[in-house]
Amino acid sequence: MNRLRALLAPFLGLLFVVLLFSVLAPESFPTLYNFRTVSTQTVVVGLGAIGMSFVIMSGGIDLSVGSVIALSSVAAAAALNAGWSAAAAILAAILTGAICGLVNGLLIARLRIMPFIATLGMMGIARGTAKRITGGQKIDAPASWLPDLVSKSSADAWLGLPPGLWILLALAALMAGVLRRTPFGLHVVAIGSNEATARLCGVNVPGTLTRVYALNGAFAGLAGAMLFGRLSVGEPTAAVGLELDIIAACVIGGASLSGGEGGMLGAMIGAFLMAFLANGMNLAQVENYWQEILIGAIIVAAVALDRWRHRRG
């Protein structure tokens, strides 16, 4: 009940944004085509936010996901170039991300490096590796069905929406279950809430944290595959700063950077809120800089609202 109440404000915010632009741009905004456009933009951030929710719930942060997404998109392109199937290319991207995440996790859990620092390092390493592989250029890849997953055309859609969106929603539902209904999920929240207690209760804290970051890396990898699908090229300089959008989605959805609080539904609402806002302002021909100012203000307002709600108890 408490958790649902915390989602009320972000949800009303999302509703407000959708209604507002439906009025401001009635021709172009409330259409199925536009909804598919927004969906393809949200898939990458949304997938990232699934993994990031686990990281933030555990009381950590991962600054490397933007770079890892770019590296994974390059990996997917390289795999297709090597003649692999689209499914194998997706797996290659996921594996690439998971390895980056695993390294983050080992640095954080075993060497006890602060998450901020460890992932800041990985941010540079992954970005540099992506550029090294491609020689700094974007790389083309032979045609496959991978871009269809995030296609805006109705021919590729499942039930009117891009397949990638359905994949995102299904994975979000699955991982929400993992977070709330499995011992692993409970251990993640417990570590974020009070790490000393978790240790005392015999929770394998290093093991759990390692898995959290590897999981986050895997989701960044899948997001990278989707990014490749959207761009149809492996782009080593893409997704710069995307980690901040992903973190913002989690925070708007009620996650607390001090750990223990947040959830999958909130993160999804946060991701869609930002995507609809950006899209609606484009269609309503609002200058780009207003978008940045407004999204910044929304992040601060979301957290301020949350603090205020906490104080009121």
Added chain:
Amino acid sequence: MSGAPRLRMRGVSKAFGGVQALRGVGLEAAAGEVHALVGENGAGKSTLMKMLSGALRPDEGEMQLDGAAYAPSGPAEARARGVAMIYQELTLAPHLTVAENVYLGREPRRGLLLDRAAMREGVRRAMELLARVDVRPDARVADLGPGQRQLVEVARALAGRAQLLVMDEPTSSLARDDVGRLFAAVRRLKAEGVTVVYISHFLEEVREIADRYTVLRDGETVARGEVSACSDADLIRAMVGRELEEAYPRVPHRAGDPILELQELAGRGGLRGDLPRSVSLSLRRGEIFGIAGLVGAGRTELLRAVRGLDPIRSGSVRLCCVPPPLLGLLSEDRKQEGLALSLSVADNITLSRLGPLTRWGWLDRRAQTAATVQRAQELGIKITSAQQTTGALSGGNQQKVALARLLHEEAEVLLLDEPTRGVDVGSKAEIYRLIGTLAAAGKAVLMVSSYLPELLGVCDRIAVMHRGVLGAARNASEWSEESLLKAATRGEAA
């Protein structure tokens, strides 16, 4: 196994570097026995406890449970052997529910998923045993009061079918009636045949709940026996190794002119933002004024409002003189609020007034050290250097550092919140003497405490706080523990 005690520790020793923390300690407790482990801070109680939990291994000696060797490798094994710990600081995850906390680390599963029904049922059974069905399994721990949280810890031990329960100062954060409920729970456990090792500073508690006792001093067992066959003086002598001339040394002091006047003060503190509700009092120089009351009655909130940390709703705080005297607050929560434990003693003492210790805006380290050494001597703080890390000091010395800060601030009105919490018997007496000395020097002391003997022993006047309202002040000699308790639980009218 017949005849073997539930717990037997023999010749247990442990050294950290060059420091011998435990030296050949022995302890024996039978099934269904409540065994008190007493000793001053640093006597080795927590080291002993860490061995039982598996956090540390003894260098020498052996431990047995029901006659079988016991050498746990960590918390998981200790728990598997039926040994549960309840630590002084509550060890709950605030964002999780009661049931999640109780089963954290050994969750019942159904396939890959948590078996929430079994968790709820287990908690309900444990709470029934504790006669606390008001604690719901699905409540978030953050929403519970301190007494209920303590019971969640007990429920955690119960749900793990603990045969040996080690409780470290379990009442230090509890109000009087919660203590009563906790003791009732301990008695039920005892009736079930559970052995409880009860670590406490409070001798009345030991007397009330324990069957037998063991006293540790400087890492050695110095006394043991039946609680009913020894006096408090015996126990104190064993703990401190000397006669404590006086538990409450009195320094003569005389009340002077009023320095602080509160009129119908109401603040915005506390969980609901309405504490205190109505407080009127007049505090004079050279006076020690005590405030009794239950935890949550608004005593801490009163001190915070007077100090200006929480906003005031209505009423007034009036200070005498121009310029007005400074107010200094000693926090009840030394670790979180009172001290920056990772900073040096010098930094902690001088933090409140760095101005006089600077030259051209630069901190003069030599002046800072000199000021620190002077305060340390005044207050009898045992430090090796001014740059020593505050967290490395004992509880009593840390508390003196916090008091030294008030003196460095040159505060004339001292607001002391639980000034002897987590402080051992010997240091308590020193702190009482210090409070008396400060009053004799003309400072005014407003002191909040949950420990009634201390209020009666130290204060000149005492008033009782009940649900945010402060009752009439009377001379300490006109109060007794019973009358204070009555006023605290029922209010002045009763």
